[in-house]
Amino acid sequence: MQTEKLVQDRILPVAVIVLAIVAIWYIGAHFMNAPFQRDLDRRANVTSTAADFFKKTMSQPKPILPAPHQVVSNVFENTFLRSVTSNRSLVYHSWVTLSSTAVGFGFGTLLGILIAVGIVHVTTLERSLMPWIIASQTVPILAVAPMVIVVLGAINITGLIPKAFISTYLSFFPVAVGMVKGLRSPELIQLDLMRTYHASTAQTFWKLRVPASIPFLFTSMKVAVAASLVGAIVGELPTGAVAGIGSKLLAGSYYSQTIDIWAALIAGSVLAALLVALVGLLGRIVDRSMGGRSA
Amino acid sequence: MKLIRRSWQGALALLLCLAALPLLPLLGPDAATAAGNGVTVLIFALIVGAALVSFARLSAPILAAILFVGVYAAAWLLIGLLSGNEGHATSAFFPLIAASWLMAWRCVSALSAVETRSATTEALLRLLIPAIFGAWILILWEAVTRGAGVPFILLPPPSAIGERLASSVPILWADVRQTIFKAVLFGYIVGCAAGFVTAILADRIAFLRRGLLPIGNLASALPIVGVAPIMVMWFGFDWQSKAAVVIIMTFFPMLVNTVAGLSASGIMERDLMRSYASDYWQTLVKLRLPAAMPFIFNALKINSTLALIGAIVAEFFGTPIVGMGFRISTEIGRMNVDMVWAEIAVAALAGSVFYGLVSLGERITTFWHPSNRS
Numbered sequence: 124m125q126t127e128k129l130v131q132d133r134i135l136p137v138a139v140i141v142l143a144i145v146a147i148w149y150i151g152a153h154f155m156n157a158p159f160q161r162d163l164d165r166r167a168n169v170t171s172t173a174a175d176f177f178k179k180t181m182s183q184p185k186p187i188l189p190a191p192h193q194v195v196s197n198v199f200e201n202t203f204l205r206s207v208t209s210n211r212s213l214v215y216h217s218w219v220t221l222s223s224t225a226v227g228f229g230f231g232t233l234l235g236i237l238i239a240v241g242i243v244h245v246t247t248l249e250r251s252l253m254p255w256i257i258a259s260q261t262v263p264i265l266a267v268a269p270m271v272i273v274v275l276g277a278i279n280i281t282g283l284i285p286k287a288f289i290s291t292y293l294s295f296f297p298v299a300v301g302m303v304k305g306l307r308s309p310e311l312i313q314l315d316l317m318r319t320y321h322a323s324t325a326q327t328f329w330k331l332r333v334p335a336s337i338p339f340l341f342t343s344m345k346v347a348v349a350a351s352l353v354g355a356i357v358g359e360l361p362t363g364a365v366a367g368i369g370s371k372l373l374a375g376s377y378y379s380q381t382i383d384i385w386a387a388l389i390a391g392s393v394l395a396a397l398l399v400a401l402v403g404l405l406g407r408i409v410d411r412s413m414g415g416r417s418a
Numbered sequence: 419m420k421l422i423r424r425s426w427q428g429a430l431a432l433l434l435c436l437a438a439l440p441l442l443p444l445l446g447p448d449a450a451t452a453a454g455n456g457v458t459v460l461i462f463a464l465i466v467g468a469a470l471v472s473f474a475r476l477s478a479p480i481l482a483a484i485l486f487v488g489v490y491a492a493a494w495l496l497i498g499l500l501s502g503n504e505g506h507a508t509s510a511f512f513p514l515i516a517a518s519w520l521m522a523w524r525c526v527s528a529l530s531a532v533e534t535r536s537a538t539t540e541a542l543l544r545l546l547i548p549a550i551f552g553a554w555i556l557i558l559w560e561a562v563t564r565g566a567g568v569p570f571i572l573l574p575p576p577s578a579i580g581e582r583l584a585s586s587v588p589i590l591w592a593d594v595r596q597t598i599f600k601a602v603l604f605g606y607i608v609g610c611a612a613g614f615v616t617a618i619l620a621d622r623i624a625f626l627r628r629g630l631l632p633i634g635n636l637a638s639a640l641p642i643v644g645v646a647p648i649m650v651m652w653f654g655f656d657w658q659s660k661a662a663v664v665i666i667m668t669f670f671p672m673l674v675n676t677v678a679g680l681s682a683s684g685i686m687e688r689d690l691m692r693s694y695a696s697d698y699w700q701t702l703v704k705l706r707l708p709a710a711m712p713f714i715f716n717a718l719k720i721n722s723t724l725a726l727i728g729a730i731v732a733e734f735f736g737t738p739i740v741g742m743g744f745r746i747s748t749e750i751g752r753m754n755v756d757m758v759w760a761e762i763a764v765a766a767l768a769g770s771v772f773y774g775l776v777s778l779g780e781r782i783t784t785f786w787h788p789s790n791r792s
Contacts, residue, residue: 252548278569353641357643
């Protein structure tokens with residue numbers, strides 16, 4: 124009964140929509156690739172039947188919009204059939220991006236938590252720093268990315284660190300704001316109880332504020348990990364296309380390898396979904412081990 | 419009542435002044451102009467005086483005002499010393515800058531402690547405190563880059579950026595027009611409208627909602643900026659391709675937030691509407707859309723930043739010879755770092771203005787919401 128409902132209410136609608144998207148994609152691919160194919164046919168003096176023509180638009184080497192099966196086979200080939208250390212392997216590029224994402228995310232989370240603790244406990248910081256942190260969100264930070272990379276490259280800091288720096292910049296904000304909210308989430312009555320226990324500030328912090336902030340922390344970490352992946356990908360754009368999903372995108376756009384671009388996009392999306400799911404899982408485990416009730 | 423109060427910033431500032439004394443003069447022997455004795459004495463007098471005042475038991479506004487004047491005079495004199503002598507500051511210079519920064523901190527904490535009932539003073543303080551903080555970031559940046567002679571390519575001092583900003587207004591304006599008034603605005607409006615209409619559709623058809631929402635939630639985590647090279651390939655180098663990226667980036671946040679907002683009205687209120695025999699559209703316009711407004715504005719705010727990012731990043735993949743992303747990537751190639759920073763300052767300003775306008779719209783339309791009542 125339960126599973127039947129799950130299939131009917133959850134899986135079926137999503138499946139139908141996904142199928143619709145794939146169908147639209149095929150039709151779109153046919154029509155967008157058709158002019159070029161017609162051109163090719165005219166030059167080669169071939170007249171093909173409609174079915175033949177359709178097949179040809181689905182199998183161009185550099186199509187304007189690659190058909191889904193071309194992208195899927197490219198992803199499959201570059202993920203499972205190549206050796207992991209190969210320059211063409213998507214696993215290799217994903218790994219490069221993932222490592223700078225992870226480093227940046229780690230530092231960003233740490234920085235965000237530190238800032239939040241400072242803001243909650245020092246009034247001067249709250250009143251002078253908080254408006255700037257909020258203002259920093261309205262700034263298109265990613266625009267700074269290429270400059271940070273090139274400038275750090277000019278003083279011989281290359282590779283992982285500059286990309287991780289951008290990821291840090293993008294991921295500290297959600298964590299800082301979420302943690303400030305979380306550390307402030309205990310109600311007055313609970314804080315009063317701590318005072319009647321004669322608890323010190325540190326004790327209140329560890330025994331009341333930190334446990335109360337954990338759900339907020341993981342919610343904002345999910346946003347932060349997605350942001351730091353975007354940061355790492357954009358950070359790879361100006362490094363001269365060495366390695367990583369971003370460089371794969373750039374190389375694809377230079378050489379019009381559309382299938383490669385789409386494959387890199389799929390790889391990035393899978394990576395994002397995995398990272399968010401991982402953080403969510405971690406959050407659930409921590410929540411359960413702290414005795415939280417499932418909401 | 420004690421006549422003095424504890425001021426660790428003051429104590430530390432005095433110590434720093436003491437530490438700076440044996441390291442004098444302020445400028446190295448090969449500097450173009452030596453630091454005059456009068457100026458040096460004046461700087462010391464200002465900082466030590468401010469530090470001593472910070473121990474006095476004065477009322478907070480007076481203390482803050484005295485510190486404010488003293489600290490900025492000292493900082494201004496210190497930075498004035500540097501003009502023409504970049505990179506020649508001795509190790510006596512930096513303790514003094516640090517000491518005046520500490521006194522500025524003291525000034526801010528005195529201001530934060532001010533309790534006021536009048537709304538105007540409160541608003542003024544709310545502006546003044548972050549402004550002092552921001553000014554000190556600029557002062558420290560200027561003092562460190564010019565005092566220590568940090569290479570220009572690494573980090574230009576803010577004064578150079580300001581000069582570049584003022585001298586290249588026409589170029590910057592052309593970039594803003596290309597990127598913001600063409601690509602961002604068009605994409606933002608179309609993307610948000612499309613997301614909104616789709617959300618209404620999804621609200622009418624439950625099947626569509628169940629199918630679209632999980633996909634929309636997933637899409638918010640995806641690196642959508644990555645479609646930029648594809649869009650540039652499809653729509654060419656001009657602003658249309660950037661607008662397309664912006665449309666795709668702004669669509670999903672709007673969809674997800676509007677759908678969430680449409681279910682924000684309570685069952686009681688919906689029952690009331692039904693007892694008035696109002697049809698779907700009447701309920702939508704009179705009850706559910708107003709209730710959804712906070713969510714919709716949340717999406718508009720998120721999208722204002724996303725739209726700028728999308729347009730600028732898309733310009734890295736190919737543009738006509740104008741535009742903010744184009745300027746950033748070419749000027750960095752020519753090592754004109756001050757121009758890049760000027761462009762970033764403009765982008766930051768544009769982003770803040772955009773966000774501010776959306777917030778203003780929110781205040782006007784959702785004046786009834788608890789978070790806007792004060």
